[in-house]
Amino acid sequence: MLRIAVPNKGSLSGPASAMLHEAGYKQRKESKELVLVDPDNEVEFFYLRPRDIAIYVSSGKLDIGITGRDLLLDSGANAEEILELGFARSTFRYATRPGTASGPADFHGMTIATSYEGVVAKHLADQGIDASVVHLDGAVETAIQLGVAQVIADVVETGTSLRNAGLEVIGEPILTSEAVVVRRTGAPADDPEVQRFLRRLQGVLVARSYVMMDYDCRAEHLEQAVALTPGLESPTVSPLHNEGWVAVRAMVPAKDAQRVMDDLYALGARAILTTEIHACRL
Numbered sequence: 001m002l003r004i005a006v007p008n009k010g011s012l013s014g015p016a017s018a019m020l021h022e023a024g025y026k027q028r029k030e031s032k033e034l035v036l037v038d039p040d041n042e043v044e045f046f047y048l049r050p051r052d053i054a055i056y057v058s059s060g061k062l063d064i065g066i067t068g069r070d071l072l073l074d075s076g077a078n079a080e081e082i083l084e085l086g087f088a089r090s091t092f093r094y095a096t097r098p099g100t101a102s103g104p105a106d107f108h109g110m111t112i113a114t115s116y117e118g119v120v121a122k123h124l125a126d127q128g129i130d131a132s133v134v135h136l137d138g139a140v141e142t143a144i145q146l147g148v149a150q151v152i153a154d155v156v157e158t159g160t161s162l163r164n165a166g167l168e169v170i171g172e173p174i175l176t177s178e179a180v181v182v183r184r185t186g187a188p189a190d191d192p193e194v195q196r197f198l199r200r201l202q203g204v205l206v207a208r209s210y211v212m213m214d215y216d217c218r219a220e221h222l223e224q225a226v227a228l229t230p231g232l233e234s235p236t237v238s239p240l241h242n243e244g245w246v247a248v249r250a251m252v253p254a255k256d257a258q259r260v261m262d263d264l265y266a267l268g269a270r271a272i273l274t275t276e277i278h279a280c281r282l
């Protein structure tokens with residue numbers, strides 16, 4: 001039975017469970033449940049603090065886990081990412097009050113507050129910056145106002161939290177993060193249970209980002225139409241009862257669907273339909 005770590009709180013928790021549910025797995029009904037067995041799919045889910053997940057996985061007690069790339073790197077655990085999941089996207093950045101510093105090189109001698117001490121200490125060492133780091137559990141943006149630090153390093157998504165605290169980002173992002181599936185570094189890549197789990201999640205990612213498009217077009221326009229809708233492998237083309245017309249079916253990136261429909265219509269295609277994909281295996 002595959003043993004999988006799932007975030008039990010915070011930004012990762014809801015979207016991770018939603019993705020597992022879409023992939024056909026049983027998920028807990030209430031947030032106090034810590035372990036859930038899904039016998040039909042031969043998996044066992046352990047709901048753990050997001051920060052701890054890479055550590056459990058690196059110990060080998062759990063086979064795989066869902067966590068944030070930033071949390072994985074911060075933990076220093078012997079674990080590696082094997083699939084990007086496309087949610088909880090963020091950057092990790094330094095921020096200060098305006099006028100404090102023009103770049104990280106000015107941080108010498110300053111104190112930097114963060115919840116990601118591992119990431120920050122490594123970045124400072126790599127850049128040869130001699131600054132002290134103070135660890136805070138959260139609400140790091142307030143540390144400057146309260147005089148605990150001159151600089152913070154924190155997760156930034158929209159930048160609203162920084163703006164509200166009167167802070168501005170300094171320097172380039174230290175890293176970009178999103179939710180990822182992790183396993184112990186060097187664990188066998190061809191484990192069939194892990195492969196099946198990854199295929200299911202990949203199926204959800206594709207189902208979320210593509211639509212199925214069907215349309216009819218004149219045979220003489222087929223090559224131009226197919227250039228607009230190349231599909232993943234190759235579009236399905238079927239004859240229509242009306243001579244000189246064909247029906248085409250192809251997967252199209254959801255974000256492009258309306259533009260592609262306009263272009264197909266302009267080409268003379270008709271009965272252009274899109275339908276949602278609920279699940280797939282590529």
Ligand SMILES: Nc1ncnc2c1ncn2[C@@H]1O[C@H](COP(=O)(O)OP(=O)(O)OP(=O)(O)O)[C@@H](O)[C@H]1O
Binds near residue numbers: 012071157179
């Ligand atoms: N506002 C946000 N937008 C996108 N991703 C975020 C945001 N805040 C945190 N994350 C991501 O979520 C993960 C952090 O998990 P964490 O449990 O700390 O979330 P949290 O929402 O900050 O919860 P907590 O309230 O427990 O601190 C990291 O991978 C981080 O990059």
Ligand SMILES: O=P(O)(O)OC[C@H]1O[C@H](OP(=O)(O)OP(=O)(O)O)[C@H](O)[C@@H]1O
Binds near residue numbers: 137140156161162
């Ligand atoms: O750029 P934004 O869209 O404002 O998002 C970033 C903020 O979201 C998270 O905070 P969270 O609400 O989890 O509180 P925390 O700092 O206590 O973890 C993160 O730590 C930042 O503070």
Ligand SMILES: [Mg+2]
Binds near residue numbers: 010
């Ligand atoms: Mg947080």
